[in-house]
Amino acid sequence: MASLFALTALLVHLATPTVPSSPQRRASPPVDSGGAVVAAVNPGSRLALYSRPNGNPVGVLSSRTVYGGPLKLPVVRTRGDWLGVLTAAMPNGRLGWVKAEPGALTFGRVRLELEADLSRQVLRVWSHGRVVRRIRVGIGRPGTTTPNGRFSITDKMPGSALGPYYGCCLLALSGNQPHPPRGWSGGARLAIHGGAYGAVSAGCLHASTADLRYLMRVVRLGTQIVIHT
Structure with missing residues (x-):
């Protein structure tokens, strides 16, 4: 404490004087040691x-x-x-x-920060200046693209508590989808959860069960995630 x-x-x-709303791809790690x-x-x-x-x-x-x-x-x-x-x-x-x-x-x-590279459909886990894991992810489809920005992990929940389409686990983000699909009733909060690969989602990031269980285990609440194209 x-x-x-x-x-x-x-x-x-x-x-840092500002929080970038649309971070660019970086060669250096996003969190200091x-x-x-x-x-x-x-x-x-x-x-x-x-x-x-x-x-x-x-x-x-x-x-x-x-x-x-x-x-x-x-x-x-x-x-x-x-x-x-x-x-x-x-x-x-x-x-x-x-x-x-x-x-x-x-x-x-x-100690960790997450970086979602939408152009490569990969989520990188950074620790002490190096990438410790690369995770393939599905991203938002045209019309409901995953928004760029700096967000954080606010909650970690079992997917079964929310519905079968979320997979085993869900990590909620602080960001929102500004353009939800017409008729969508699932809420606007972004998350990382189970689902298919490719540009297929309503804005959330999809990952495999094994990768979700890894994230649930090592990522602490309040961890930052930078999403960029």
């Missing part, structure tokens, strides 16, 4: 969510996600005691901002 006194040291590496900072909202705490520091509140965050899991917020910017976080409560490409209130947050790190 990191106290607010240690927050400055914990966030030294967060010098120290890992990325994640803020967990402590049980019983409620935090006002802002669209910018010192702005008007746009929502309230509790310690649980809409799916019932613990809320873990990747911290990607800081401004004084304000934290810029990735959250499903904000539109794609927009940071939410919360104040680092004493006792409201517990800080930690995640």
Whole structure:
């Protein structure tokens, strides 16, 4: 557990001025060797969510996600005691901002980051500056393409709890599909789950059962995923 006194040291590496909405393919790893900072909202705490520091509140965050899991917020910017976080409560490409209130947050790190290369239909798992696994994925079809951006893993759930078409497991992302299929009633949240390969989905990423079980095992909540073409 990191106290607010240690927050400055914990966030030294967060010098990125913006969150890219459409990241480009990179030759260098997307996470530094120290890992990325994640803020967990402590049980019983409620935090006002802002669209910018010192702005008007746009929502309230509790310690649980809409799916019932613990809320873990990747911290990607800081401004004084304000934290810029990735959250499903904000539109794609927009940071939410919360104040680092004493006792409201517990800080930690995640060592992995995911990179989805849509042009090659591959998901790369990065750790300490190197790719440790490459996973073939299905992607969004024309008209419901998978959106580019930087998101995070918000929940990990068994696919059986949601329906047979999700496969064994599902990792929910903080991003949303801005162009769901006409008549679609399955919700707009993006996810990684079971399904066919190719450009076939409504925007989610599809992976094999073996790869999904691997991701469920090694990827922690709050892990960031960069999706690009």
